[in-house]
Amino acid sequence: MLKFIIKRLINLIPTLFIVAAIVFIITRMIPGDPASVLLGPQASASDVHRLREQLGLNDSVFVQFIKYLNDLIHFNLGQSFAYKQPVLTLILERFPNTLILTFCAFFIALLVSIPAGVIAATRKGSWMDYLFTVTSLFGISIPVFWLGLMLVLLFSVTLGWLPATGMASSGDGALAFITHLILPSVTLSTIPMANFSRITRASMLEVMNQDYITAAKAKGVSHFFVVMKHGFKNALTPILTVAGMEVSSLLGGAVLTETIFSWPGMGQLIVEAINKRDYIVVQGSVIFLAVLYVLINLAVDILYKVVNPKISYDTKGGK
């Protein structure tokens, strides 16, 4: 097991190199010059040139890349052009906000979708099954930005129950913190919710037809335990896979949701950085997220083993 984890962490190195290279190339391909964006349209050509020199933008792209890699090896994500702060500081400032939002959205999604999926599967063909299926289809189809705006319109503008945008600061108290969190989390939870309930239903349907389910009933196990003990644990593997993917993408910062609700998270940071042509921040954030992605996938792989005893990472030539 430990060997497996170490092997996976070593695999991280080439992955990160490739990610770094791709992000580096893409950011350089964005039209526009960070120095002119920073100095504004009135700046003189010589000022722009001087700033470019300072930021190291006058070196050839190749030299810039080598310098960047050298920084990365020393765990240095660089200094932001626009914020005049180390990129890591910026990320660590924003990431907890994204983490809070992700956690809430994920929690809401699981809370609704798992029971819905299980009920739909065990009562296949009932009105509840149809209701959940249609609802989850809506959940997947509705554009997040539209849903977010509609929720703001209803709950903030019309009803005035919840704040429309922003995140409460530490001085505002717990209630403000929660009320600010509700709309963005609900908005963000719809797609994972729909995905989870669909996969839970499909997986449960398959499992409930297995022989060991009949065998469990024949032992005299009650319906609830047949479903939850014997059924659900076996249905978990595909649910875990989807959950891992959803968490990774949520942590990547829900760009649309964070923008609509002015949520100061990773998604917003990246969007702002792109607008300001702040290459270093974009690169740093993407690499940070890539590391997270790999780590989450590793965690999911480890969880598979907990759920499914057939999986072993210790055998020779195993995964």
Place this chain on the structure above:
Amino acid sequence: MSESQPLLKVMNLNVQFHTNKKTIRAVNGLSFQLNKGEVIGIVGESGSGKSVTAASILKLIPTPPGEIASGEILYKGQDLVQYKEKDMRKIRGNEISMIFQDPMTSLNPTYTIGNQLIEAIRLHKKVSKKEAIKQAIALLEMVGIHEAEKRLKMYPHEFSGGMRQRVMIAIALACDPSLLIADEPTTALDVTVQSQIMKLMKQLQIKFNASIILITHDLGVVWEMCDRVIVMYAGQAMEEATVQELYENPYHPYTWGLYDSQISKRTDPNEALHVIPGSPPDLSQPLQGCPFAQRCPYAEEVCFKEKPAYVEKNKGHKVACHFQTKTRNLSRKERDQNG
């Protein structure tokens, strides 16, 4: 329960499955009874309604689409058909246990053997976890699994097919059931393991004087294990007799067909194996006449028109065939002599 009362009495059982626009009559008016300590075999080819009968006794038919349409299943004089789900749970695994066909898929892959065995014990017996573990170890040793304590912590995938079936038997016996239903317990196992499992079942049957309903398509298993046999076809009983009677003097041409399809020492390796031509009737269509008539080499006009009555021709030997009741008498011995 009085001495004379049979342990299980199935009367005129009808089980149906409703699919899209069709109703499949899987079991059609089946009646039989089982006394305490008796082993009864139900034989027949695939689709004859054997397994549905077995599942119906424990009310494990998936409903919908399945349904016990009519009939009675009297267990110790109580009609299980009328039982609610909650009451059935007290019967399942406790009074009546079941062993399934495929041990590879009948154990839950995500729980240890111990967990599943202890679950079976503690569902019906009020014992502490410690005591349950003790009993589980004893059960595993009884079914011939060594180092039982270590095995409890293992998962089904770490066991071979034969071992898993032993575990299934241990689970079935966990609460000393009065009746054991074994639905083709050896079909999915290879031949040497089959005979081991059958031997084990025979030993346990003698030891506990258990009543068993053994569902199989293997007549060899029937000769070894059973006291009485019911031959099923198209959801109906075609013939019923003691093992010896049926072995020596089978009445029904369908039973003959099953006999002839066996592989024995006398089977000529150079000849094609005997098969019963055709396939069982479509049970979604109403049956007219004898259900076997289409495939019966002796069928006459009456067989297609009139359903043969199920009558006791000899003491304890029942048969549903016109040749035994109405028209000329057919016998297997005569047929064999005439070539």
